[in-house]
Amino acid sequence: MKCDYCDLLERNDGILYQDSEVVIAVKETALTPGQITIFTKEHFTILEMIPDEILAKCATVANKVGIAVFESLGAQGTNVIIQNGIPAGQKIPHGALEIIPRREKDNLPLQWKPQQLMDEEMDTAYLTIKQEADKLVDIGKRQEKKQVVIKPEKGKIEAEEGKENYLLKSLKRMP
Ligand SMILES: [Zn+2]
DSSP states (O other): OOOHHHHHHHHTOSEEEEOSSEEEEOOSSOSSTTOEEEEESSOOSSGGGSOHHHHHHHHHHHHHHHHHHHHHHOOSEEEEEOOOSGGGTOOSSSOEEEEEEEOTTOOOOOOOOOOOOOHHHHHHHHHHHHHHHHHHHHHHHHHHHHHHHHSOOHHHHHHHHHHHHHHHHHHHHOO
């Protein structure tokens, strides 16, 4: 059985925009008028399964949709919500972003009260996440380096291509 988002797509129901990667849709049920759902064209169950470049595109699209909602519906704010995994309230097993237009006193119960946690719990969580975050800094650095190769100056592209050709030629020469 198809998931609800793949089904929407197949029936072309409430689809505002789609390209080869991203879909913008309006669902039958919404928290506030003008709520917009952004999901990937390909079925990915959770956010972590979405390839980086498609996820980045979803974020850019979400931002543009947010601007449209501010300008066309006169929203005074937006909530951008991702329910990732069943414990986080995800009902449809297809990663998505919800843009919820907000107005002052719209009575939407999206506020929550922070709870006082044990210091020990907080410290352990902090240290664990800090270790993981340090690894992310490395990933960021690697991506920066990669970008230099992807978008080099003109002279550099030729140098890179030359190098690649040279490598290919030497590979071909190998018995
Ligand atoms: Zn799906």
